[in-house]
Amino acid sequence: MTTTTPDIQPAVQYTAQVTILGAGPVGLMMANYLGQMGVEVLLIEKLDQLIDYPRAIGIDDEALRAMQSVGLVDKVLPHTTPWHAMRFLTPKGRCFADIQPMTDEFGWSRRNAFIQPQVDGVLFDGLKRFPNVRWLFSREVEAFSQQENQLTLNIRGPQGEHETVQCDWLVACDGGASFVRRTLNIPFEGKTAPNQWIVIDIANDPISTPHIYMCCDPVRPYVSAALPHGVRRFEFMVMPGETEAQLSEPDNMRRLLSKVLPDPDRVELIRQRVYTHNARLAERFRVDRILLAGDAAHIMPVWQGQGYNSGMRDAFNLAWKLALVVNGKAGDKLLDTYQQERRDHARAMIDLSVTAGHVLAPPKRWQGALRDGLSWLLNYIPPVKRYFLEMRFKPMPRYSAGALVTENETKNSAVGRMFIQPKVTLESGDVVLLDDAIGAGFAVIAWGCNPLWGLSADQIARWRTAGTRFIQVVPEVQIHVSQDNHDGVIRVGDTQGRLKAWFAERPTSIAVLRPDRFVAATAIPQTLGNAMDSLSLAMTLTATGADTPVEKVA
Incomplete structure (x- = not known):
């Protein structure tokens, strides 16, 4: 995949109305929406190409609706598996929570498996439709400053050369270790999970059963997920004292896979990586002409697949507001509603993800036994069963203040909620x-x-x-x-x-x-x-x- 823009000539200084830092999914979505609104965008990425290894594996209906808004959903869908169920299993294999969200009120399947690199590739290729969108890879921001009406970024090029960017607005989508957020001294409060997990992706799925299974094994919890294009993902908790190097050794890898496969030697390994799960939220999403989005603003454990989707919500919420401001159709106070609307919901999704992680791997063994007993009973109570099947536990965004009118609205008002898409x-x-x-x-x-x-x-x-x-x-x-x-x-x-x-x-x-x-x-x-x-x-x-x-x- 090419990562240079043919019409950008080597230069010391670049200009743009909006600079987006980070060519991950959030930055790519922002660039696509702003591009179709006629905004001059410069996308800057530290790496020399898009990340090519699988990361997120779940994309929801709200994210697909965002893809639809920029005219790319038809190219994204072939890299997804719709109606992807999530099943929690006891150590003996009994399913105690079967989440099969079958609603399509927003036009798409509520929960879908996907291959992130392919979808990121679709978003990147979508930028080529817009002559007003340019991109620079292999660039690292070394410093930035804000003036009253513009920003200046100092960047280092691929050969170590010094370049500058002048722009009106900066959207920092530069990840959980965001250079921009740290430089601005914005607190990033939260916790880091005590346990790491090793993620193993395998081609030519050796099991091939559909959906995702989360086995709540007190000895070593694990996840088994069917993905599009015949990929299977396994995730195992890393136990105290284990290292990534040790787990990557053939004998130890074989021992892990023997928990889930009858023949752990007959696999086509794509890659394995060790992840640490964090739950953190930035104190502020905006500082004057700089806005944080995606992992730069919040990071959460993977158990509900909401890190990626929360980033897409950020992009969808912020992009239209920024387009109005840049195009002179609204005042910049509109951008204050971005944090006002998004921060509380991001916190709710973090809390949900942490709770799901505790269900999968309770901090104490007796909590696991209590979970298994209660789940067996509750799964046979119809209202509780519907609660899980319809995914009602997922906090839907509901804005009570911001870019909306709440005058004379009742408690059950539709204002601040996403509209249906039949x-x-x-x-x-x-x-x-x-x-x-x-x-x-x-x-x-x-x-x-x-x-x-x-x-x-x-x-x-x-x-x-x-x-x-x-x-x-x-x-x-x-x-x-x-x-x-x-x-x-x-x-x-x-x-x-x-x-x-x-x-x-x-x-x-x-x-x-x-x-x-x-x-x-x-x-x-x-x-x-x-x-x-x-x-x-x-x-x-x-x-x-x-x-x-x-x-x-x-």
């Missing part, structure tokens, strides 16, 4: 997922009514400038006849009846969606104008792309 029928007759009709920007989605009716001409112009589409949803049987059409409104048919059901549960008929598909406001036609003005104020939206934020209408 299939819809276009007037052309094509059936697509809802986001494909919305596009990459905002959407005002109205059930049955004209979404423009409650807005003034100035409001419509302002929101169109921000990249808003106005959607009217009608029963699927009505979409095949031209009727009730309104200029500037996209009509879609409710193919599966899910949109009607969603609105029927609420007292409002209009939902305002942000580019990351979270509900920013709800209204009825008569209150939509006030809701949109309040949202403009919350996002410091500019009237016509100028520098002056909108004033709230009395």
